[in-house]
Amino acid sequence: MRGFRTGWGNAAFQGFNYALFLIILLICVYPFFYIFLVSVSDPAAVAGKLITVYPIHFTLKNYGAILQLNGIYQAFFVSVVRTVVGTFITLFFTSMMAYTLTKRELAGRKIFYRVTVAAMYINAGLIPWYIMMRNYGLKDNFLLYVLPSAVSIFTLILIKTFIEQISTALEESAIVDGAGYFTIYYRIIVPVSKPVIAAVAVFSAVHQWNSWYDNFLLVSNSRLMTMQLILYEFLRQAESIASSVRAGGEPGEITITPYAIRMTVTMVVTWPVLLVYPLLQRHFVKGIMLGSVKG
Amino acid sequence: MLGKRSFKQVSWLVVAAMLAVIVGCGGGAGSEGSAKPPASASAGGSPSASGSPAAPEPITLSFWGPTLATNYTPGIQDDPVAQEIERQTGVKIKFDAGLGDAQKTQVIIASGDLPDIMVVDNPDNIEPLIKSGSIIDMQPYLDNAPNIKKYASKAMQYSKFMYSGGEDKLYVLPARAKEEASPIPTGYYGTFLRWDQYKSIGMPEIKGLDSLVDIAAEMVKKYPTTPDGQKVYGLYTWLEWGNAQGYAQPVMALIGQQAVDTKFNHFNYKVQDNAFIELLDDRNAYWRGASMFNRAHRLGILDPESFTQKYETANAKGKAGRVALHFYQWDIVDGNATLNQQTNGKDAYVMLLPEDTAEYPVADDRAQPFGFNTRQFVVSAKSKHPERAIALIDYLYSQEGTRTILSGVKDTHWIEENGVARLSDAFKNIKTEDPDYKSKTGIRKYDNYAGLPTMPDANGKELDLFQDPELLSESYNEATRDYLKHFGQPSELGVYTMRKNKSTINAAYASLVSLPTDEIKRIGSNIDAYITKEMPKLIMASSEAAYAAQKEKMFADIRGMGYDEYKAFYEAAWQKALTDYEQF
Numbered sequence: 001m002r003g004f005r006t007g008w009g010n011a012a013f014q015g016f017n018y019a020l021f022l023i024i025l026l027i028c029v030y031p032f033f034y035i036f037l038v039s040v041s042d043p044a045a046v047a048g049k050l051i052t053v054y055p056i057h058f059t060l061k062n063y064g065a066i067l068q069l070n071g072i073y074q075a076f077f078v079s080v081v082r083t084v085v086g087t088f089i090t091l092f093f094t095s096m097m098a099y100t101l102t103k104r105e106l107a108g109r110k111i112f113y114r115v116t117v118a119a120m121y122i123n124a125g126l127i128p129w130y131i132m133m134r135n136y137g138l139k140d141n142f143l144l145y146v147l148p149s150a151v152s153i154f155t156l157i158l159i160k161t162f163i164e165q166i167s168t169a170l171e172e173s174a175i176v177d178g179a180g181y182f183t184i185y186y187r188i189i190v191p192v193s194k195p196v197i198a199a200v201a202v203f204s205a206v207h208q209w210n211s212w213y214d215n216f217l218l219v220s221n222s223r224l225m226t227m228q229l230i231l232y233e234f235l236r237q238a239e240s241i242a243s244s245v246r247a248g249g250e251p252g253e254i255t256i257t258p259y260a261i262r263m264t265v266t267m268v269v270t271w272p273v274l275l276v277y278p279l280l281q282r283h284f285v286k287g288i289m290l291g292s293v294k295g
Numbered sequence: 296m297l298g299k300r301s302f303k304q305v306s307w308l309v310v311a312a313m314l315a316v317i318v319g320c321g322g323g324a325g326s327e328g329s330a331k332p333p334a335s336a337s338a339g340g341s342p343s344a345s346g347s348p349a350a351p352e353p354i355t356l357s358f359w360g361p362t363l364a365t366n367y368t369p370g371i372q373d374d375p376v377a378q379e380i381e382r383q384t385g386v387k388i389k390f391d392a393g394l395g396d397a398q399k400t401q402v403i404i405a406s407g408d409l410p411d412i413m414v415v416d417n418p419d420n421i422e423p424l425i426k427s428g429s430i431i432d433m434q435p436y437l438d439n440a441p442n443i444k445k446y447a448s449k450a451m452q453y454s455k456f457m458y459s460g461g462e463d464k465l466y467v468l469p470a471r472a473k474e475e476a477s478p479i480p481t482g483y484y485g486t487f488l489r490w491d492q493y494k495s496i497g498m499p500e501i502k503g504l505d506s507l508v509d510i511a512a513e514m515v516k517k518y519p520t521t522p523d524g525q526k527v528y529g530l531y532t533w534l535e536w537g538n539a540q541g542y543a544q545p546v547m548a549l550i551g552q553q554a555v556d557t558k559f560n561h562f563n564y565k566v567q568d569n570a571f572i573e574l575l576d577d578r579n580a581y582w583r584g585a586s587m588f589n590r591a592h593r594l595g596i597l598d599p600e601s602f603t604q605k606y607e608t609a610n611a612k613g614k615a616g617r618v619a620l621h622f623y624q625w626d627i628v629d630g631n632a633t634l635n636q637q638t639n640g641k642d643a644y645v646m647l648l649p650e651d652t653a654e655y656p657v658a659d660d661r662a663q664p665f666g667f668n669t670r671q672f673v674v675s676a677k678s679k680h681p682e683r684a685i686a687l688i689d690y691l692y693s694q695e696g697t698r699t700i701l702s703g704v705k706d707t708h709w710i711e712e713n714g715v716a717r718l719s720d721a722f723k724n725i726k727t728e729d730p731d732y733k734s735k736t737g738i739r740k741y742d743n744y745a746g747l748p749t750m751p752d753a754n755g756k757e758l759d760l761f762q763d764p765e766l767l768s769e770s771y772n773e774a775t776r777d778y779l780k781h782f783g784q785p786s787e788l789g790v791y792t793m794r795k796n797k798s799t800i801n802a803a804y805a806s807l808v809s810l811p812t813d814e815i816k817r818i819g820s821n822i823d824a825y826i827t828k829e830m831p832k833l834i835m836a837s838s839e840a841a842y843a844a845q846k847e848k849m850f851a852d853i854r855g856m857g858y859d860e861y862k863a864f865y866e867a868a869w870q871k872a873l874t875d876y877e878q879f
Contacts, residue, residue: 043611044611044614044615046611047607047608047611047612047615048525048611048615069368070368071368126398126402127401127402127405127406130402130405130406131406134406134408215392216392216393216396216399217393217399217402220369220370220391220392222368222369222370225369225392229392233369233392233393234366236362236393236396237362237363237365237366237367238366240362240395241362241364241365241366257607257611258607259605259607259608
């Protein structure tokens with residue numbers, strides 16, 4: 001009798017668990033599913049709030065409009081190159097700086113570190129930043145995408161904290177064998193720091209993939225446009241055109257509503273991240289925890 | 296896991312890719328048309344002035360300003376209209392990404408990185424541009440700008456008065472100057488109801504705003520849903536474009552008011568006698584509009600999403616025929632397209648105005664001798680070709696140039712028969728045949744960069760040939776023809792012009808109102824934010840008593856927000872504007 005009651009209780013508890021987590025799952029997934037539904041439904045049905053759990057008058061014209069945007073494929077290539085190159089540069093310089101900041105023999109190490117961290121909080125604003133980038137010759141230059149983010153302060157703190165936990169015996173034995181600092185960094189520190197580097201790589205790649213504001217302000221060369229900017233411009237222009245009627249523009253020209261475009265653009269830019277994230281998630285979680293023990 | 300050797304190979308590949316992209320793509324826009332040494336000033340003269348000049352040396356000039364009217368790809372524009380502009384002026388026109396973005400505009404102005412030509416859409420930006428020396432005085436270049444001198448003489452006078460501190464310098468050139476008042480053939484304000492439905496309820500007399508709401512209620516009662524079962528509302532609005540557009544604009548033209556402060560429309564004037572109407576005056580369009588919407592709410596016919604929806608949602612409702620009463624002609628175009636299809640032309644939204652009395656002096660006639668102060672051309676001091684820039688602007692100020700922007704390329708999209716322009720037979724139905732025609736042809740794409748408004752040419756034909764009354768009449772369906780026959784008029788605009796009580800707006804007055812100080816801007820923003828919060832409560836008041844109480848509360852609260860100083864500023868600025876206008 002006791003075993004029977006335990007079995008029913010357990011089953012009820014399990015059932016409740018499954019039901020609760022299913023509800024939580026639906027709550028988390030439904031908004032994104034709704035975005036997908038809007039992106040493939042007729043705009044009139046969307047405006048009439050008729051979309052619930054299935055598309056109405058299924059259409060791919062929103063996606064068609066995006067795929068036909070001028071320069072979208074070139075922009076996709078630029079975004080991919082930016083993501084790969086930018087991530088590599090960030091990893092290289094940030095990890096190297098993090099390692100040097102762990103060396104007690106570095107003169108002024110504390111000052112360097114404090115000034116670096118202070119830069120996270122002090123910001124001169126948009127216009128000084130623009131003027132600085134222009135004066136560095138980064139206007140209309142691909143290096144604008146990758147050089148300013150070469151050292152990411154938040155990830156520098158993560159990596160530095162992780163490296164400080166590595167046993168000094170490893171380095172000492174390498175020094176005894178005649179290794180210099182760069183050799184130690186390259187042959188010992190980097191391989192041992194792979195978890196946190198993978199986490200930083202994910203952060204950096206997502207940041208590079210989503211970035212468009214530097215392109216928006218400082219790049220007018222069409223061959224350097226990123227995909228995010230082209231999509232953002234498409235959406236922004238649709239919204240401007242929709243509201244231009246009051247200044248004497250002509251109505252009746254909106255075949256794809258800005259709302260539908262917004263949803264479609266969300267889908268297009270999010271899918272690559274959604275595909276990559278689960279593969280790297282274990283590194284991401286492990287790396288964050290490893291780097292967050294001491295701040 | 297990658298081995299050491301594989302990691303090295305991948306690393307070198309990445310570096311090589313980086314170098315390839317940097318070498319291939321970085322380093323500027325040299326490939327998009329380099330600026331060549333300037334030709335002599337006379338070589339850039341407008342074709343209209345000099346007959347058949349030698350083709351000017353081709354260059355690229357960059358523009359910045361309001362957004363284009365269609366989707367565009369940043370860079371040199373290559374649609375047919377842009378190509379025609381290049382043929383006529385030798386200039387390729389280049390637009391950067393982000394047109395119309397206020398933040399990017401501020402960055403451009405603050406950094407001094409102006410494009411060759413900028414159309415300034417915010418008068419607040421003019422003074423910083425002049426003080427920083429970022430823009431040139433265009434006066435020395437006007438000898439070869441006959442169209443600017445012909446069509447913008449008063450606008451230039453205004454510009455010198457407002458921006459040149461008494462010197463004879465022309466830093467800013469306002470566009471769209473129109474000295475003679477004329478109604479806009481399309482795009483006007485009024486009240487619009489469905490003709491067939493209006494007839495079916497007995498064509499009741501439209502005494503005023505209240506009776507318009509009652510008529511809308513009667514129509515909603517008789518026709519509560521669309522053919523596909525969606526609920527119909529009597530009235531709606533949207534606040535995405537601001538409180539002024541949402542509450543005041545629907546009634547302003549009907550009651551013959553115009554804004555003194557163009558940002559918030561808190562202070563207005565009576566078009567007929569220029570009398571100043573303060574915000575805390577029951578006659579102000581805000582309260583007339585609120586009263587109308589409150590009546591609609593109490594009759595249960597106000598769209599409850601009016602306070603939260605964006606224009607695209609509202610437009611979708613209008614397009615689906617879900618709203619009985621509209622206030623803007625451009626807001627019924629989509630709805631009429633749907634109605635035409637649903638009813639086989641037997642119904643249409645048409646203009647049905649309140650009674651022809653002094654209380655409703657509908658204002659649709661407009662003169663703007665000083666042009667728009669939200670469309671003002673400036674030329675960068677860093678431009679390598681200022682004379683060519685002004686020659687291009689002069690072309691945009693010509694009737695030929697404006698017609699190209701509004702109607703397309705001569706002999707492609709429009710033709711001249713016995714010297715009279717009209718759209719070509721292949722093109723005159725393009726709006727219905729191809730909704731995407733603007734992107735493909737460039738027609739109206741550069742609307743915000745046209746120097747002139749649409750106006751009659753020497754033969755009386757509008758520069759915008761799409762507004763030709765003969766062409767418009769070909770598009771009238773059975774319902775519209777029946778409506779026009781009822782009023783004995785050839786066009787909808789005729790129903791307006793036949794009124795005894797109507798007003799002519801002279802937009803020059805508002806152009807002369809001083810720009811507000813920072814303190815006045817602060818007070819105005821606070822009051823507008825307060826209206827955003829409290830006006831919905833006023834409109835949703837469930838009784839006359841509740842409405843009166845809420846309005847009294849709002850008046851008292853606004854008074855305590857620095858209102859007296861705010862009102863004093865604009866009242867004085869208005870009187871000064873009226874005085875200053877005398878010298879023009």
